[in-house]
Amino acid sequence: MRWSKLVTMIDLHAEGEIGRVATAGFGTVPGDSMMEKMRYINEMDDTIRRFTVFEPRGAATSTVNLLFPPIRPEAAAGFIVLQADKAHAMSGSNAMCVATALLETGYIPMREPYTRLKLDTPAGLVSVTAECRGGRCERIALDMPPSFVHDLEVRLSVPEIGTVIVDIAYGGVFYALVDAAALGIPINRTNARRLVELASPIKRAVNQQVRVRHPDLPEINHVSYVMFCERGSDPSLIRGCTVIPPGRCDRSPCGTGTAARLAAMYARGEVRLGDELRAQSIIDTEFQVELTGQTCIGCGSEGAVLSRISGRAWIFGMYQCALDPTDPFAFGFALSDTWGPDVDEMRASLSTSG
């Protein structure tokens, strides 16, 4: 064989949201921290991201997590989430996939009934508690990064829609949280495409009209996702749908989005410390959510909340993708027919041309 690249991956999903874990073959990514590695991918060379996520080797629902040996001594491993638009600082469903892959393949020794480990991410260390039985990870609980509200009830002027009121909060990445009922759109499978079409101008507007910045992680300085939020008659059930650029719905209840949402709910007095909730996705899968504490960030100036979010992940395959030196699509491609309305905007932001 004359391949110039061969990347080995484990196929997983967490409550329906795909999260491939690349374990070998993607070479080295310069950086003395996960944040530096993420910056390198986003600003210097995103070829491995495009090679693995975009077509023909990837697809519109692709997410690939690059697995790294630990840099911080207390971490078992590090990972960086590669999505269609960029590398991101943290992801709940993907952290569940990474932890499950590490334990069920034996990369990290499994202890029953609980295995505890730390994962290193650009957003910081994430403590993981895996419920294990018979060699299987039955549930992965994440102690999410401290979550906080950046702005409540920001009035956005959104072309094609009008005024949209959003909360802006952080749960590992920044979110614009939108009340789905205010836009008259229930979160259900039928509305998946419409939710994507609504999120596109809202995300553009929020990043044009609002400047965000994490007080301790200044490189996290834009809103990554729009999350539509819904509450039903059951106060313990919160339903949500995160739209992932360039245009698809998160199939999971979204861990970072739910953590951000909890901060906004806490700020409004809608939840209290110790409350346990169920976060439900557009395909009705669920994460268990607990508001576990308060903390400060930004030199103590910002109030933040701590949450533990758990879900299940499953390995469903192994995948190797290779590059023939004559393959014209080493950098992959994406089309708006399946990837969503913001493909051209996404292409304009790529750090590697081709």
Ligand SMILES: O=C(O)[C@H]1NCC[C@@H]1O
């Ligand atoms: O659970 C989460 O946080 C992720 N799911 C896909 C988009 C987010 O990164």
